[in-house]
Amino acid sequence: MTDMHAFNARLGAVADRIEETLDRLLSDRVLPGEITRPTRLMGALRYSALGGGKRLRPFLLVESARACGGEEAGALVAGAALELVHCYSLVHDDLPAMDDDDMRRGRPTLHKAFDEATAILAGDGMLTLAFDAMASEIVHPDPAVRIRLVAGLARASGVGGMVGGQALDLEAEGRNSPDGKPLALGEEEIRMLQAMKTGALLAFATEAGAIAAGASEEKRAALLAFGKALGAAFQIADDILDVEADAAAMGKATGKDADRGKATLVGRLGLQGAKAERDRLARVALEALAGFGPEADMLRAALRFTVERGH
Amino acid sequence: MTDMHAFNARLGAVADRIEETLDRLLSDRVLPGEITRPTRLMGALRYSALGGGKRLRPFLLVESARACGGEEAGALVAGAALELVHCYSLVHDDLPAMDDDDMRRGRPTLHKAFDEATAILAGDGMLTLAFDAMASEIVHPDPAVRIRLVAGLARASGVGGMVGGQALDLEAEGRNSPDGKPLALGEEEIRMLQAMKTGALLAFATEAGAIAAGASEEKRAALLAFGKALGAAFQIADDILDVEADAAAMGKATGKDADRGKATLVGRLGLQGAKAERDRLARVALEALAGFGPEADMLRAALRFTVERGH
Numbered sequence: 361m362t363d364m365h366a367f368n369a370r371l372g373a374v375a376d377r378i379e380e381t382l383d384r385l386l387s388d389r390v391l392p393g394e395i396t397r398p399t400r401l402m403g404a405l406r407y408s409a410l411g412g413g414k415r416l417r418p419f420l421l422v423e424s425a426r427a428c429g430g431e432e433a434g435a436l437v438a439g440a441a442l443e444l445v446h447c448y449s450l451v452h453d454d455l456p457a458m459d460d461d462d463m464r465r466g467r468p469t470l471h472k473a474f475d476e477a478t479a480i481l482a483g484d485g486m487l488t489l490a491f492d493a494m495a496s497e498i499v500h501p502d503p504a505v506r507i508r509l510v511a512g513l514a515r516a517s518g519v520g521g522m523v524g525g526q527a528l529d530l531e532a533e534g535r536n537s538p539d540g541k542p543l544a545l546g547e548e549e550i551r552m553l554q555a556m557k558t559g560a561l562l563a564f565a566t567e568a569g570a571i572a573a574g575a576s577e578e579k580r581a582a583l584l585a586f587g588k589a590l591g592a593a594f595q596i597a598d599d600i601l602d603v604e605a606d607a608a609a610m611g612k613a614t615g616k617d618a619d620r621g622k623a624t625l626v627g628r629l630g631l632q633g634a635k636a637e638r639d640r641l642a643r644v645a646l647e648a649l650a651g652f653g654p655e656a657d658m659l660r661a662a663l664r665f666t667v668e669r670g671h
Numbered sequence: 672m673t674d675m676h677a678f679n680a681r682l683g684a685v686a687d688r689i690e691e692t693l694d695r696l697l698s699d700r701v702l703p704g705e706i707t708r709p710t711r712l713m714g715a716l717r718y719s720a721l722g723g724g725k726r727l728r729p730f731l732l733v734e735s736a737r738a739c740g741g742e743e744a745g746a747l748v749a750g751a752a753l754e755l756v757h758c759y760s761l762v763h764d765d766l767p768a769m770d771d772d773d774m775r776r777g778r779p780t781l782h783k784a785f786d787e788a789t790a791i792l793a794g795d796g797m798l799t800l801a802f803d804a805m806a807s808e809i810v811h812p813d814p815a816v817r818i819r820l821v822a823g824l825a826r827a828s829g830v831g832g833m834v835g836g837q838a839l840d841l842e843a844e845g846r847n848s849p850d851g852k853p854l855a856l857g858e859e860e861i862r863m864l865q866a867m868k869t870g871a872l873l874a875f876a877t878e879a880g881a882i883a884a885g886a887s888e889e890k891r892a893a894l895l896a897f898g899k900a901l902g903a904a905f906q907i908a909d910d911i912l913d914v915e916a917d918a919a920a921m922g923k924a925t926g927k928d929a930d931r932g933k934a935t936l937v938g939r940l941g942l943q944g945a946k947a948e949r950d951r952l953a954r955v956a957l958e959a960l961a962g963f964g965p966e967a968d969m970l971r972a973a974l975r976f977t978v979e980r981g982h
Contacts, residue, residue, distance in 0.1 A: 393823055394831020395867045401830060401838040452795060457787035475847045476768035480791065481838050484763060484798065485830040491802045492825035495818050504814040507806050510821050512704060514803035519712060519796040520705020527712035527792050536711075536786045556706045 362661035370658055374422050374439075375415040377432075381440040382409050385493055404474050404482035405489075409447045412465050417442045417565045420590075420662060424569025424583045427656040431573075434499045438509060438572050441493040442565055445517045448486035451479055453526065487517075500572055508571055516564035525557025532623050545623040551592070553623070559591035566590070566659070582648050586659065589645035593667040596638040599624040601669065603631060642667050673972035681969055685733050685750075686726040688743075692751040693720050696804055715785050715793035716800075720758045723776050728753045728876045731901075731973060735880025735894045738967040742884075745810045749820060749883050752804040753876055756828045759797035762790055764837065798828075811883055819882055827875035836867025843934050856934040862903070864934070870902035877901070877970070893959050897970065900956035904978040907949040910935040912980065914942060953978050 362370075386406050388397050418439025425435035454461040454469040455476065462472050471479035493499075494510050515521055532553060534542040545553065566587030570580040603626050626634040645663050649656045673681075697717050699708050729750025736746035765772040765780040766787065773783050782790035804810075805821050826832055843864060845853040856864065877898030881891040914937050937945040956974050960967045 390831055391826060393826030394829070394835075395863060395871065396835065397831050398835045398838045398842070400842060401835055405830065448795075452791055455791060457791060477841050477847050478838065480763055480766060480768060481834050481841075484759075484794070485834045485838075487795065487798055488825050488829035488834060492822060492829060495822040495825065502814075503818040507814040507817050507821070510818070511803060511806040514799050514806065515702060515704030518705070518799035518803060519716065520701055520708050523792050523796045523799060524705075524707065524709045524712055527709045527789065527796075530788050530792075531709070531711060536788050552706060560706065 362657045364661075364665055367658065367661040367665055370423075371414060371419055371662075374419045374436075375413070377436050378415045378418045378440055378443060379410065381436050382443065385437075385440055385444070385489060386410065391492075400474075401478065401481060401485060404470060404478050405486055407473060408451050408470050408482060409444060409486060413443075415439070415443060416662075416666065417446055417561060420562065420565040420587065420659070421569040421572070423656075423658045423662065424566040424587075425573040426569075427583070427652055427659060428570050428573035428575035428579050429655075430569065430575070435569060435572050437493055437496060438499050438568055439565075441490040441499075441513065442561065442568065444486045444490035444493065445513065445522075446561060448483040448490070449517075449522060449526070451483040451486070455479060458526075458530070500574070502574075505571060505574065509568055512564055512568060512571065516560040521556055521560035521564075522558075525553055525555075525560065528553045529557055529622075542623075547625065547628045550623045550625055550628060554595045554625075555588070555592065558595050559588060562591035562594065563587035578651070582651055585648040586645050586663075589641045589648060590663055590667065593638050593641035593645060593663075596625050596634050596641070597667050597669060599626045600631065600634055600638065602626075638667065673968045675972075675976060678969065678972040678976050681734075682725060682730055682973075685730045686724070688747050689726045689729045689751055689754060690721065692747050693754065696748075696751055696755070696800060697721065702803075711785075712789065712792060712796060715781060715789045716797055718784060719762050719781050719793060720755060720797060724754075726750070726754060727973075727977065728757055728872060731873065731876040731898065731970070732880040732883070734967075734969045734973065735877040735898075736884040737880075738894070738963055738970060739881050739884035739886035739890050740966075741880065741886070746880060746883050748804055748807060749810050749879055750876075752801040752810075752824065753872065753879065755797045755801035755804065756824065756833075757872060759794040759801070760828075760833060760837070762794040762797070766790060769837075769841070811885075813885075816882060816885065820879055823875055823879060823882065827871040832867055832871035832875075833869075836864055836869070836871065839864045840868055840933075853934075858936065858939045861934045861936055861939060865906045865936075866899070866903065869906050870899060873902035873905065874898035889962070893962055896959040897956050897974075900952045900959060901974055901978065904949050904952035904956060904974075907936050907945050907952070908978050908980060910937045911942065911945055911949065913937075949978065 386402060386409060388402055390397055421439040421442055422435045451470045453459050454464060455471055461469050470482060491510060494513055495506055499506050530536045532543045532545050534540045563584055567580060567584040570583045625637060629637055642663055649659060697713060697720060699713055701708055732750040732753055733746045762781045764770050765775060766782055772780050781793060802821060805824055806817055810817050841847045843854045843856050845851045874895055878891060878895040881894045936948060940948055953974055960970060
């Protein structure tokens with residue numbers, strides 16, 4: 361069993377290597393087939409993608425690859441590609457027409473620090489660069505493996521995954537309809553929305569680790585199941601923390617998510633019901649790793665320390 | 672020599688097949704690895720990508736592949752992927768924070784017909800789907816070919832290509848600087864900006880046709896050179912048409928590009944100089960095809976009828 365100290369040390373070590381990888385991917389150096397990399401635009405990408413975050417998605421990818429005996433060098437680049445997709449999604453979500461957020465992680469959001477047009481383009485640039493990185497030879501010598509990762513990344517992050525989830529979330533909150541009324545989503549609709557908006561990329565992280573490591577279909581399916589359950593549990597844990605933090609700070613039991621008409625499972629199942637569901641999903645995730653030995657202990661620790669944060 | 676009638680017939684036939692391919696790619700059918708495709712979001716993608724345009728980029732790709740003896744089925748999907756990138760770029764360029772255009776091709780732009788958040792997401796979704804399509808087996812049975820196309824698409828459309836060109840264009844027009852003053856770009860800077868903003872995707876169209884057809888390096892390089900010169904000539908032809916149309920309509924010699932501080936080669940070289948440069952580039956493009964016989968006649972016709980439109 362991995363204790364919290366060992367987990368945090370490993371999380372930090374992977375984050376450092378992801379930072380280095382992103383720094384290299386986001387340099388001014390022009391690649392074959394490119395013409396020039398505009399300085400101000402690259403500054404915007406670097407502002408958003410460097411210097412922050414736990415790098416949870418790359419960590420899950422790198423540790424899943426390691427659990428399957430894969431090389432770390434390839435997993436780091438694949439992980440950095442995933443992180444670029446995550447970062448672009450934050451930049452576009454923060455835009456005035458979307459969540460209209462001025463601050464993120466204690467700093468002005470990109471469209472505040474630069475401008476809105478640059479934020480749109482920087483997001484587009486990060487998404488495009490993610491596919492470039494995922495296609496690069498260092499990820500895996502076999503093009504068949506890389507093309508599978510490229511296709512998987514597209515499915516997880518596109519209209520049937522993350523982008524689609526964000527679109528459904530806007531509809532659920534009534535933010536893109538003429539009357540502006542939030543929709544009353546049922547429990548299953550909320551689960552699907554969350555599986556798309558935040559779950560798809562987390563689940564792809566663990567699956568991609570297995571693919572990059574050339575793992576068996578059985579191990580790939582097990583890690584995908586782990587990632588799916590972890591992602592769902594993670595989202596509920598987030599919603600619980602939001603409610604509890606607000607209750608503590610404001611002396612009331614509804615969080616800002618509820619104020620904004622945001623559909624969460626806490627709202628549908630109640631706080632106790634949501635905690636029980638989070639714990640059930642954590643057990644499902646743990647069971648998915650039954651075929652792995654100590655080589656998956658970091659993944660088990662990731663589950664414990666990210667999903668059960670509020671304990 | 673292909674006459675205009677034969678060229679237009681072939682252009683229309685390819686456009687019809689691209690429309691069918693896009694229609695299939697943008698259907699509600701959920702692919703493996705996707706969860707669901709939200710109806711309203713897919714409606715937005717279909718609104719932008721279907722029902723219009725000459726489909727010049729796919730045409731160049733399909734005809735370049737044909738000139739190298741490639742299969743049309745794969746080239747059509749690769750061409751549709753390219754068209755999705757082109758369509759996403761128009762949607763994001765039309766946004767209020769960018770060019771702020773209300774109309775395109777006689778219809779409301781996507782953010783007017785739907786809403787701004789949906790337009791941002793639809794653009795993101797189209798870009799992502801382009802990589803999905805380019806990675807799909809139908810493009811070419813060999814994953815090494817597909818990964819090369821994926822990487823090439825990323826380079827042509829990313830920070831060192833189309834996205835970077837759009838960022839430079841914003842800077843040149845002073846639209847993302849605090850003082851809002853246009854930059855005075857020199858001739859070489861304008862050429863580079865245009866090579867990125869519009870040239871990169873056109874040049875990749877012809878190169879990708881060669882790659883998808885499994886052509887020799889020599890043929891690939893020739894088609895890339897053709898596409899680069901065609902793209903540069905095409906942009907000058909566009910700028911000339913803009914000036915001449917305005918001169919005819921308004922009785923003055925400056926177009927809206929000039930009003931907006933847009934840097935064009937017409938502004939730097941004068942109308943006669945720009946026409947001479949357009950014709951020089953057209954000759955360079957034609958010479959790049961010297962190693963091809965009648966199998967490249969449609970490409971020669973594309974050069975003639977798109978670049979020399981104003982004659």
